[in-house]
Amino acid sequence: xxxxxxxxxxxxxxxxxxxxxxxxxxxxxxxxxxxxxxxxxxxxxxxxxxxxxxxxxxxxxxxxxxxxxxxxxxxxxxxxxxxxxxxxxxxxxxxxxxxxxxxxxxxxxxxxxxxxxxxxxxxxxxxxxxxxxxxxxxxxxx
Amino acid sequence: xxxxxxxxxxxxxxxxxxxxxxxxxxxxxxxxxxxxxxxxxxxxxxxxxxxxxxxxxxxxxxxxxxxxxxxxxxxxxxxxxxxxxxxxxxxxxxxxxxxxxxxxxxxxxxxxxxxxxxxxxxxxxxxxxxxxxxxxxxxxxx
Numbered sequence: 001x002x003x004x005x006x007x008x009x010x011x012x013x014x015x016x017x018x019x020x021x022x023x024x025x026x027x028x029x030x031x032x033x034x035x036x037x038x039x040x041x042x043x044x045x046x047x048x049x050x051x052x053x054x055x056x057x058x059x060x061x062x063x064x065x066x067x068x069x070x071x072x073x074x075x076x077x078x079x080x081x082x083x084x085x086x087x088x089x090x091x092x093x094x095x096x097x098x099x100x101x102x103x104x105x106x107x108x109x110x111x112x113x114x115x116x117x118x119x120x121x122x123x124x125x126x127x128x129x130x131x132x133x134x135x136x137x138x139x140x141x142x
Numbered sequence: 143x144x145x146x147x148x149x150x151x152x153x154x155x156x157x158x159x160x161x162x163x164x165x166x167x168x169x170x171x172x173x174x175x176x177x178x179x180x181x182x183x184x185x186x187x188x189x190x191x192x193x194x195x196x197x198x199x200x201x202x203x204x205x206x207x208x209x210x211x212x213x214x215x216x217x218x219x220x221x222x223x224x225x226x227x228x229x230x231x232x233x234x235x236x237x238x239x240x241x242x243x244x245x246x247x248x249x250x251x252x253x254x255x256x257x258x259x260x261x262x263x264x265x266x267x268x269x270x271x272x273x274x275x276x277x278x279x280x281x282x283x284x
Contacts, residue, residue: 064190
């Protein structure tokens with residue numbers, strides 16, 4: 001692919017935190033659950049059609065992120081999914097779930113309930129990513 | 143782990159088709175969408191906590207299955223997810239979606255609508271798996 005641009009819907013819904021490994025790391029602006037989205041740099045829309053390097057890079061990055069969400073943010077279960085029915089740009093959801101969260105035990109997709117983050121809460125998450133991911137996460141340049 | 147047993151909920155909801163690579167391959171009894179479930183032989187409940195061999199085997203098997211669902215069954219989009227909020231045994235959903243299916247563009251989880259398969263429809267899917275997956279899919283022994 002030439003260049004990289006993020007889908008307008010993801011830009012609208014998410015904070016652009018930076019880069020984790022080979023993917024852009026987004027945080028959905030919904031403080032009800034810690035809901036991260038990884039967007040690899042590819043025009044391919046299905047996981048199984050990725051080249052091996054991109055596919056395995058995405059596995060590694062999503063596993064790194066899942067470990068952070070479960071262990072550092074203190075969640076009970078991780079939900080991981082690639083859906084793409086509405087936003088076709090390939091993206092991987094990595095969501096931390098707690099036994100007492102708003103949606104538990106249901107899934108989070110298809111629900112409209114949102115609670116905006118405070119700037120401080122987003123900054124605390126970014127600081128924690130920087131402190132815990134040992135250089136694998138870097139801030140956005142823009 | 144010692145031995146392998148499938149969760150009672152998955153046994154109740156699914157047809158046990160056989161083994162794909164390193165995982166048991168199930169078909170949810172809901173003819174509204176082609177909804178497969180891979181169950182690796184592990185006691186671990188999170189993808190990121192799997193050992194490398196099991197993790198990469200599951201990626202390979204889910205990608206093989208996704209290719210079959212999209213190309214052979216003729217679907218527009220693949221939904222792949224590991225959720226596990228209700229059934230803790232690690233399992234991977236691989237679901238074929240069509241632009242005119244019952245749930246499109248919504249997700250399939252959390253919906254109650256079901257349509258049971260005919261025996262003939264299940265056998266046709268099994269025959270297609272055997273014909274197209276080049277020995278990687280084998281029937282259940284039981």
